[in-house]
Amino acid sequence: MSKSEPLNNIEKLIEELNKEKVLTKKDLITELSQIKEKISKIEETAEAKYSDIFNSVIDGIFYFDSNGTIQVVNSAFRDLTGLSNGELEGNNLFSIISKYTEFTEAEKLNQFFRKVLTENINEEIQFTFNGKVLKAKVSKSQSSENFTAIVFDITEKLADKIKLQESEAYNKILFEDSKIPLVVIDASTNKFVDLNDSALHIYGYSNKTEVLGKTPADVSTPTQYNGEISRLAAEKQIEKALKFGEIVFEWRHQNPDGKIWDAEVNLMKFTFRGKEYLQFSLLDITQRKIAHDLLITSEENYRQLVELAPDAIVVHSNGKFVYVNNSAVKIIGANSKEDLIGKSVLSIVHPDSVHLARERIMKIMQTGEAVELVEEKLIKFDGTNIFTEIVAAPLIYNGQHSIITIVRDITEHKNAINKLQSSEKKYRELSNLMRLMTDNMPDMLWAKDLNKNYIFVNKAVCENLLNATDVEEPIGKNDLFFARRERESHPENPNWHTFGELCQNTDDETLIAKKALQFDEFGNVKGEFLFLDVHKSPLIDENGNIIGVVGSARDITEKQRIYEKLTENEKLFRSISNLTSDYLFYTKVDENKKPHLFWVSENFSKISGYTIEEFIQIGGWQKTILPEDLPIDQKAFNDLLGNKSVEVELRLIHKNGNIIWVKSYGSPIWDEKNSRLEGIVGAVQDITEKKHFLNQIIEAKEKAEVSEKIKTEFLSQMSHEIRSPLNVVLSYISILQEIFGENADEDVQKAFASIDSASRRIIRTIDLILNMTDLQLGTYEPTFTKFDYVKILKAILGEYQQSAKVKKLDLILEINGKETEIYSDDYAFLHIITNLVDNAVKYTKEGSVKIISTKLEDKLKIEVVDTGIGMTEEFLPRLFTAFTQEQQGYHRHYEGNGLGMALIKKYCDLIQAEIKVESKKGKGTKFTIIF
Secondary structure (H helix, E strand, C coil), X not given: CCCCHHHHXXXXXXXXXXXXXXXXXXXXXXXXXXXXXXHHHHHHHHHHHHHHHHXXXXXXXXXXXXXXXXXXXXXXXHHHHCCCHHHHCCCEHHHHHHHHCCHHHHHHHHHHHHHHHHHCCCEEEEEEECCEEEEEEEEECCCCCXXXXXXXXCHHHHHHHHHHHHHHHHHHHHHHCCCCCEEEEECCCCCEEEECHHHHHHHCCCCHHHCCCCCHHHHECCECCCCCEHHHHHHHHHHHHHHHCEEEEEEEEECCCCCEEEEEEEEEEEEECCEEEEEEEEEECHHHHHHHHHHHHHHHHXXXXXXXXXXXXXXXXXXXXXXXXXXXXXXXXXXXXXXXXXXXXXXXXXXXXXHHHHHXXXXXXXXXXXXXXXXXXXXXXXXXXXXEEEEEEEEEECCEEEEEEEEEECHHHHHHHHHHHHHHHHCHHHHHHHHHHHHCCCXXXXXXXXXXXXXXXXXXXXXXXXXXXXXXXXXXXXXXXXXXXXXXXXXXXXXXXXXXXXXXXXXXXHHXXXXXXXXXXXXXXXXXXXXXXXXXXXXXXXXXXXXXXXEEEEECHHHHHHHHHHHCCCHHHHHHHHCCCCEEEEEEECCCCCEEEEEECCHHHHHHCCCHHHHHHHCCHHHHECHHHHHHHHHHHHHHHCCCCEEEEEEEECCCCCEEEEEEEEEXXXXXXXXXXXXXXXXXXXXXXXXXXXXXXXHHHHHHHHHHHHHHHXXXXXXXXXXXXXXHHHHHHHHHHHHHHHHCCHHHXXXXXXXXXXXXXXXXXXXXXXXXXXHHHCCCCCCCEEEEHHHHHHHHHHHHHHHHHHCCCEEEEEEECCCCEEEECHHHHHHHHHHHHHHHHHCCCCCEEEEEEEEECCEEEEEEEECCCCCCCCCHHHCCCCCCXXXXXXXXCCCCCCCHHHHHHHHHHHHCCEEEEEEECCCEEEEEEEC
């Protein structure tokens, strides 16, 4: 309704009154003027009040007519829409919606307002405008055709509603649906007021009414772990939770059925509607408690086992020791564990093994997996080196990612093997001599290392036991290898070969006993029964260390058969028939354990020099034994008294006064009925020549070792004596060059260059000779690792840059491929390329020297190409022969000793690299190496 409507109504009223002539026209005009003035004031006051009220409403309000034209808007509506009065009042509602609203919302609003206008109904709608969620309520005026719209901003309300819904759902998941037992108690009464199904189940109740109203003490054992009454203990814990807000502790519960269980309780204070409550969660730790008790016992047992372990056991984290056992202290040579704890792991690793140790640690930390057995060299506290076998695995120690490492000292074993291998090489000629002797013996002889692999066999072993093709085939193999091969070759006959396992078992017994032992070993070989009289003894080096087992075996199959057959008739003749040594004997033993010689074979006089009568007259066997060896004989006799066969080596005094060595074999004849020794059958073998021969071998070995040591010391001393003065010369040349600087004339500069070149030539010659010596002797062992070959190539390039510059040569390095690492021996790689580049620069007068590297999948190709003097086709076959050059004699144009190419070839063979050469006289040379 507009403000002029009341005045128009009054004028109509006056006209009606005037028609009835109630007042005169003048009076009416005057009256009308007064009334209009009063009404005007009223309207002004009403309009101001209306405007204030209209604009003070916090909700947006606007009026629009039946055509959709907006009549009036309040300030709240303008704020909601962000539009001005000019953009709203007097403009069509549908135009504004289309202009300022997104398409989908505009369609929805236009449909809504069309329905309101056409159906003249009251309606409400929710929509989005300018990022706000708005709600509009529209109603039609009762007194006119206009419409009133009230608009509410429900953005925050809607967000709160969503949050409330999410919160309610979240709380439902946390509490009612949670698998974790949750309980709420009243902080003022300590009584249960709510709990979820998980808590109900763990307490052993079927419905909440059975639990609500109870206190923590009602669901607990009478007392807790420390003997405190549960009710008092619960009150203390609740008091702590109210004070600190949240606590965690362990608690012992008891269900209605008597079941006792342990739980970890997380008790937390919260306030709801002004009232304090406590909520706690339960974690059943019954099994964990049981496991913990077992773990304590297990940990103590484990600790004792670790501390008593003979191998070193260490734990390191972040590169430092955090735990070591007693054996680690002993093996490293420390005084106490404190000497190692906190110390860097790599500080005790020998420089030769540092890269292996780093790789092992990195592999474990990256993969989280254990590493297999590896060998590493360590340094003891006193500076000595030891060889070790190491296994390592990841470990969580004191909450940190760590590595546990078990270290076994194999220095003695390593040295023993090295010495044995060295001895074999140095004494090949002596071995050939011994080979001829042993291969002509009917008895089987062999030697094994500590891994039970053969390191020596004679021909009889191959033919009679192993069925090997020759005496070389068994080397490095064990009895089981040949046993399995024989069995597999005759699957139709399970009894074709039954030897093998027993041999290795008696090896173990010998190593444990650390002394010579005799064994009866029997089984089938080649389908036939074989009975062996076996004697084994530890193989000991010059330092007294056991490095293997030596053994001999005599085929006594036939003797055993005869012996077993004659047991039924006569023990005497059966025993005599079984012996085939140099001289045989049979001795009776009386009840007082006194021996009486009964019979000897004809060879007795030949070995001893005595007749039987003379022998008995001088007092018998013991009177011929050298006094120092009597204890050995006595021990053998004691073993016979215990029904054990014996084998001893003794020194006898020959009738002519000479000392002879004999090996005596004795077997007891046992009286089963009276359980006593009633006789001895045996054989005595003259081993004097064999002993002398072995002594000669030992003496020759010692001489060879002294010779080898002298040679090694000579080379080392010569290297030192030549290098030291040359290094002094090079140092002073460098000083003189700095002193003279650019003032030195050309002749002086050439002199400096010549001295420097000659000195380095001598040093290089020494290096070549020493390296060739290492390779010839087999003392250099390649170490394969991953390394950056590009860095090495660049270093070599830098080393020869000055030499190339002096000769005005282009020294070029060309790298093809992004991968810069290869797996090989970096020392051999360096010397191969260095020698090739050295030769290329040396033999090239003009032009260039190129180093070209190309990565070929898992291989690397290096080409060294020069434009030098080249080589003839006739010389190429002799290129890699030591001390060979195409130009020979003192008048050759180029320096060198002919070792470089031979050294290159040996390094290539050692690391299995392929080397090719293409050369043409006067055109240049190209070397190609595939690593």
